[in-house]
Amino acid sequence: MSKAYVTKSPWVVHYDGSSCNGCDIEVLACLMPMYDVERFGIINCGNPKHADVFLVTGTVNEQNKDVVKQIYEQMPEPKVVVAIGICACSGGIFKDCYNVLGGVDQVIPVDAYVPGCAARPEAIIDAVVTGLGILQAKRDAMVEAIDAPAAIEAPAAPAAASAPSAVKYPPIFTMAEIKVNAELYKK
Amino acid sequence: MGKRTIVPFGPQHPVLPEPLHLDLVLEDETVVDVIPSIGYIHRGLEKLCETKDYNQMVYVIERICGICSFGHGWGASAAIEGAMGVEIPERAEYLRTILHELSRVHSHLLWLGLMADAFGFESLFNHCWRVRETVLDLFEKNTGGRVIFSICKPGGMRKDISNENLKEMVEVLNGLKAEIKEITDVFINDASVKNRMTGVGVLTKEEAVELCAVGPTVRGSGVAQDLRLAGDHGVYHELGFEPVVEEAGDCMARTIVRIRELLQSIELIEKAVAKIPDGPVDCKVPKTVDGEFATRLEQPRGEAFYYAKGAGSKFLKRMRVRTPTNINIPALVKMLGGSDLADVPILALTIDPCISCTER
Numbered sequence: 001m002s003k004a005y006v007t008k009s010p011w012v013v014h015y016d017g018s019s020c021n022g023c024d025i026e027v028l029a030c031l032m033p034m035y036d037v038e039r040f041g042i043i044n045c046g047n048p049k050h051a052d053v054f055l056v057t058g059t060v061n062e063q064n065k066d067v068v069k070q071i072y073e074q075m076p077e078p079k080v081v082v083a084i085g086i087c088a089c090s091g092g093i094f095k096d097c098y099n100v101l102g103g104v105d106q107v108i109p110v111d112a113y114v115p116g117c118a119a120r121p122e123a124i125i126d127a128v129v130t131g132l133g134i135l136q137a138k139r140d141a142m143v144e145a146i147d148a149p150a151a152i153e154a155p156a157a158p159a160a161a162s163a164p165s166a167v168k169y170p171p172i173f174t175m176a177e178i179k180v181n182a183e184l185y186k187k
Numbered sequence: 188m189g190k191r192t193i194v195p196f197g198p199q200h201p202v203l204p205e206p207l208h209l210d211l212v213l214e215d216e217t218v219v220d221v222i223p224s225i226g227y228i229h230r231g232l233e234k235l236c237e238t239k240d241y242n243q244m245v246y247v248i249e250r251i252c253g254i255c256s257f258g259h260g261w262g263a264s265a266a267i268e269g270a271m272g273v274e275i276p277e278r279a280e281y282l283r284t285i286l287h288e289l290s291r292v293h294s295h296l297l298w299l300g301l302m303a304d305a306f307g308f309e310s311l312f313n314h315c316w317r318v319r320e321t322v323l324d325l326f327e328k329n330t331g332g333r334v335i336f337s338i339c340k341p342g343g344m345r346k347d348i349s350n351e352n353l354k355e356m357v358e359v360l361n362g363l364k365a366e367i368k369e370i371t372d373v374f375i376n377d378a379s380v381k382n383r384m385t386g387v388g389v390l391t392k393e394e395a396v397e398l399c400a401v402g403p404t405v406r407g408s409g410v411a412q413d414l415r416l417a418g419d420h421g422v423y424h425e426l427g428f429e430p431v432v433e434e435a436g437d438c439m440a441r442t443i444v445r446i447r448e449l450l451q452s453i454e455l456i457e458k459a460v461a462k463i464p465d466g467p468v469d470c471k472v473p474k475t476v477d478g479e480f481a482t483r484l485e486q487p488r489g490e491a492f493y494y495a496k497g498a499g500s501k502f503l504k505r506m507r508v509r510t511p512t513n514i515n516i517p518a519l520v521k522m523l524g525g526s527d528l529a530d531v532p533i534l535a536l537t538i539d540p541c542i543s544c545t546e547r
Contacts, residue, residue, distance in 0.1 A: 016543075020543050021204075021254050021543045022256070022335055025204070025254065026333070029316065032317060033313050046202075064206065064227045064228070071199060094232075094235070094250075097232065098231045099231045
């Protein structure tokens with residue numbers, strides 16, 4: 001996993017929880033010539049398995065919470081979730097509605113929050129950039145967890161011995177799996 | 188003839204930022220039946236309105252949809268004014284008309300962009316949204332918000348827009364005309380765009396009437412139905428408004444309707460700014476709402492219906508909104524029957540769906 005691949009061209013996937021479209025069109029406006037985040041390598045892709053950053057707008061409710069969870073679970077590690085707009089942060093004006101569970105953090109862990117109704121494109125870009133720092137930290141933690149035991153136990157592990165570089169470019173694991181693997185290596 | 192397969196479309200789909208869900212029943216590559224399902228975005232706004240007083244309620248109603256938010260604020264305010272029996276000052280009517288038409292310009296440019304994206308014309312998408320940013324700047328300068336304005340209230344407008352700002356608005360919009368023409372010429376004349384849209388998703392005049400289609404969907408099928416003509420709200424009758432009608436009933440016709448409306452809206456704004464009288468922009472309203480009132484308004488997507496019933500206090504007993512996409516879904520299902528799977532994205536977009544409006 002090269003450093004450049006994650007931090008220089010983070011791909012985003014967008015899902016509209018139950019927002020009023022205000023934040024959605026501002027997310028799209030970020031990608032358009034006026035704000036043009038594509039110049040930083042940020043591309044909006046429709047496939048969760050291609051994405052590093054998950055942009056969620058709007059609140060969660062009974063029907064869409066599974067959709068939000070599924071998209072989140074399909075994304076490879078490391079990943080960052082950005083809640084866009086006050087509805088996604090806390091429920092906002094819709095907090096008291098009967099069909100609203102609250103902010104997105106009721107369902108999935110959120111790394112960055114963007115307040116505002118509708119959130120301004122500048123704020124959205126700022127949050128994504130903040131998210132990239134978190135993404136980098138998560139990636140470092142992953143690499144550390146993989147590298148540290150492998151460096152000590154490298155001769156004992158046959159796969160690592162035959163191709164040491166393979167350890168640095170592992171298939172994508174979840175953080176929990178990596179921790180379990182690290183424990184196994186120590187034994 | 189192959190066996191039938193069901194392909195789900197949405198709720199998370201790259202072509203539409205909103206969670207529209209369709210179950211497409213396919214025979215080989217042909218769509219034979221469509222089962223639309225909604226509910227991913229339902230919040231229960233109408234119930235929330237009952238717990239807010241009539242001034243706060245407009246903020247909630249505006250958040251039905253972030254694209255036609257001004258129209259929703261206007262419709263709800265007009266329904267409450269009707270229930271109160273209040274007539275708002277003329278300048279406020281003019282300002283509402285101007286901002287509503289400006290919303291239409293932004294909404295149609297947004298739709299043209301999404302449509303271009305649906306048939307894979309990425310650069311055209313970008314150009315539409317680039318031009319739209321200028322319109323958003325006008326909104327920001329005059330109302331303070333880019334998508335949600337909160338400038339409409341029962342009894343008029345929260346603040347005035349100076350005549351200098353209005354004149355500047357017209358100048359900026361007239362400056363945009365050349366760019367808009369350059370973009371819309373691609374839609375109308377480009378061979379690859381024509382290939383995708385001409386003769387696709389035909390809705391005949393009879394079908395459109397029978398399925399109660401509204402807005403550009405019905406006007407693209409040759410029916411001159413436009414509530415701006417009725418003159419319940421705004422000052423359209425003073426501006427010499429004529430509805431835009433196209434006969435063909437396919438995706439191209441609906442696109443041309445929107446393109447012509449885009450330019451028409453700019454002209455309407457120009458005429459309204461030339462005629463706008465001086466005076467107050469709001470009037471005194473009663474502290475309580477009693478009685479009931481129903482009214483209709485032509486949104487960028489079609490006819491929207493608003494009903495308000497007072498409870499003898501500052502709270503409403505009931506606020507009901509019926510939105511255009513809701514009414515256009517039967518027409519969408521009709522268009523999708525018999526179409527190719529590859530045409531589904533452009534057909535889903537051709538009614539200009541706003542799921543957030545539909546489910547509220």
